[in-house]
Amino acid sequence: MPSTAKAAASASTRATTPKCRGSKNFCGAALDARPPKPHPAKTMKDLASTFSAANAAVFAKLGLDPKHADVRRSDRPDLGEFQANGALAVAKAAGKKPQEVAQSVAAEWSATELSPAPSIAGPGFLNFKVTTDALTKRAQFVADDPLAGATPVERKRRVVVDYGGPNVAKGMHVGHLRASIIGESVKRIYRFRGDEVWGDAHFGDWGFQMGLVITALEDELGGFDDEAKLDARLKALTLDQLEAIYPAYAKRVKEGDIDVRDRARKATAALQGGSALHRTIWKAMHDVSMAAQKRDFASLGVDFDLWLGESDADPLIPGMVEDLDKKGLLEDDQGARILRVANPGETKKKKRYDGSVVEVESPDPLLVVSSEGSAMYGTTDLATIVQRMRDQKPDLILYCVDQRQADHFEQVYRAAAKAGYAQRDQLEHIGFGTMNGPDGTPFKTRAGGVLKLQDLIGQADEKARERLRENEIGADFSKEEFEDVAHKVATAAIKFADLSNFRGTSYIFDLDRFMSFEGKTGPYLLYQAVRIKSILRKAEEQRLKAGPIAIEHESERALALALDAFDGALRAAYDKKAPHFLAEHAFNLAQAFSGFYTNCPILPSEGAVRGSRLALAAATLKQLTLTLDLLGIDVPERM
RNA sequence: GCACCCGUAGCUCAGCUGGAUAGAGCGCUGCCCUCCGAAGGCAGAGGUCAGGGGUUCGAAUCCCUUCGGGUGCGCCA
The missing domain is CATH 1.10.730.10 (Isoleucyl-tRNA Synthetase; Domain 1)
Known part of the structure; x- marks a missing residue:
């Protein structure tokens, strides 16, 4: 894969970015977001469910396991409108032939207002045809129902959907399309069924990329000593410039420019350490980027309840690291601090640079604090879980992010569970595949670049x-x-x-x-x-x-x-x-x-x-x- | 090297908690506009479900394996 495509793909993988601390939305806006639609007093199940319930009653009466009584739309419309195949599944346990089971079900069928007794075909398939009366009632219900026949969830949950995640160091590109489209739809589906849902943009505004862009600006200005010069530069900053700066410097690091890399790491640490200068520069970049991101989301019809970013979780990091340390979960390793998430016996083989193969734990440990003292994206993700548990108190957090980050989320989720911040099953990665060009590789422009x-x-x-x-x-x-x-x-x-x-x-x-x-x-x-x-x-x-x-x-x-x-x-x-x-x-x-x-x-x-x-x-x-x-x-x- | 995902009609894709004749759209062939929008409807041709083995009464679906493709694998996010 060409490096540009690879860079684009990896950049698109996570929706992370700016934040709006200081704006009113930290946790207030979400709570007054659109309320779930009121549940109608009267609901009616769909025909397949009604059939299944009726068939389950027959199964139970005959001493058959009702879990095999499911009825669904038929894939043989010439034989019936609905079908049940359970007679085949339970026959062995009942000690009868499937045909006999099917016949006894048909003989016992009493929900005649729904359908006449089913006909039997082949080895024991039951075929139903809905009565016109039942079908008419159902259609009339759908016509009269504000929810058009949909049923709300039985148990309402509080759900955060994390999607979008553009990087503030650059504009949104095609890589963000799927997260936006799928995440928005998932959010709407959950909300429509009655859950309390928060969509969170989770902008990527806090990692190494910010230190990198700050470093680039430092080179351009020949240092940050001249306050007036810096001020003027920040005022004139445009998104186009930001978009040009980032890839250029990312490429230098990628190609092995150690000096730039180390300075950018230090700048990242300084930013996270609270340097006023770095904060000022960061804020300017953030604001420029944010305006463009909001415009792009709006044109896609995508909206968030929380316009938060990685930086919003930053204040929680020191306390969290201290807590992890206190719980004995952190280990020093090559100057960094890591949290092991593999269970005993979970290993994989790994090839080292020198060609030797060693057996190591799997999944890899989560890198919590870099050797430079800065937070990594796993750290931020973990802190964001803490933040959400505190502010939204969700039953479930869904991460609508590229499938390629599956390993990363597994690490973070395990870490969260080990630390007691959330239960493992409250965290779920909704992964998706890439959007490819005609050649079957991740989409890019004719020139080979990333399409905005x-x-x-x-x-x-x-x-x-x-x-x-x-x-x-x-x-x-x-x-x-x-x-x-x-x-x-x-x-x-x-x-x-x-x-x-x-x-x-x-x-x-x-x-x-x-x-x-x-x-x-x-x-x-x-x-x-x-x-x-x-x-x-x-x-x-x-x-x-x-x-x-x-x-x-x-x-x-x-x-x-x-x-x-x-x-x-x-x-x-x-x-x-x-x-x-x-x-x-x-x-x-x-x-x-x-x-x-x-x-x-x-x-x-x-x-x-x-x-x-x-x-x-x-x-x-x-x-x-x-x-x-x-x-x-x-x-x-x-x- | 190790792990995960994928391989279904000429093309793009559904189906995969095992079940009847494997579906759809495009493309192709042929019908249907004195009538509410033909951007439509109807009919037809087209498939060793990558190959092999196994489990099962029954496998596109589950297990093993081979081949082909994609992706990931600690100081980027």
Whole structure:
């Protein structure tokens, strides 16, 4: 991997950066953040859950283990709408043939309001078809429910989602895209289900990179003795300059400039040691960077409840180190202080520089204090856990950070558990893969450099404008509306493309494909939603009202089943911290609506049928808009 | 060297707490606009689930192994 790409990748891995000490948000802002939506008095489970409960009752009555009674949507629509495979699993324990078990379940089936007794196929699969009555009730519930059929969590938790993490020494680049997109979605999903959630930017504003940039400035000014000169320089500092300075000096260190490295380490230690001069310089850099970061996040539709950074945890570090020391967890090692996290017997083989292989503990110890006396990022992460436990008192902290940092988080989490700062299962790394270029390696510009996030968004906006013009959309829009729609299309394209893949795998960034208005893309989903809005607007103009839902046509059944599936997708996304389940649902719903739209005329129909179809269309729009919102995607009024 | 992840249709990807004929989008072939937005719908062709072995009534899914790719491995974050 070229060094530039490697540097970009590693820089993108952690969202760390500035902080806003002094601003009011230290712990107050989070507490008055949007409250979870009120839970409706009445909730209704989805059909799969209702089926599973009914089937579990039958299993229990027959003396079969109810845990194998789960019912899910069928993958053989020709045989049924829902299926249960449990008869095969429990047959051996029951000492019967799967077929016999299935037959006894079918014979015992009594939830006839939900479905007639299941048919049996193959070796013992149970196939169910929902009664029109049950399906209609469910669809009507979804249509009337403010949560569109979603169920809140049973036990509310306090959750901090750590994502974003740009480095203040430079602007945001493509490496920050996934953390922002996935983290934002995870935050919304958790909050929507009723948890109390804080999104924290966790800016990277406190490590070696700050000492490095300070050192570069020292070289530029020939020292910091001239106060007026320094002051003027800091006032004139721009992000562009910062972005040019950092990579240049990072490269020098990387290429073996020991002098720069050592001076930067000392500067880092001085900053952390409270040097007023270093603090002043740091503050100027921080402020310049912060303004740009906020702009970039805003253009992505990403918002935080806590705009904190590594530096905010700094005041806790001395006390924490003392505490760790008191607990006997620290050891001196080559001038540094480390905390061992491996359990007895956990080792790995390691090749040394001289080629010899030694057996060492695994995971590696956490480096808490460097030989220079400064804090490392693991130290800061550990202190941040202490801070969050004190301020937000979370039940769970989710770290939405590049998968490549898995080892690091394992070290930090183990250290936190050993020190008693948090329980191991309260800390979870939500890792994701890299965003790659057409060649399958981490994304970079044609010149081989790192693409700035702002430039990426600019390219996407331009592509969106082209697409809109090609399709003759927006000719009658005001300039403002056209720009707004183009940006929404661009954002939807990028976010949906990202979130429709499982977060753990890497994907290839292909703007042309993402921006297509056809197929499984963000723009297609926006189109579907906008088309429904258009229909409902026309209905309103004609003073047509939605009425009770009545399901008759096959396409109406399919749409109702799709609407029913929302909660299952939501719960999967929540449990696995994986928004792609919701992306998949959005697409399935849009397709089901398209089939319905083609086969079941809405406005051209009449009376009760039209009322029902309008209700189905409105329910679809509500749920689709909500699902997209959980993915962080905004739908325009028209396009 | 050691560890983790990945290898599914021409392409991009789902599926992997084992279950019926392995799915979707794009691309390809063919139908469907006097009718609410065809940015759509319908149908079809296309796959030794990288290879081999094992467990099981049953494996893309679990275990072992080979090959191929990615990533990580103490004073960067």
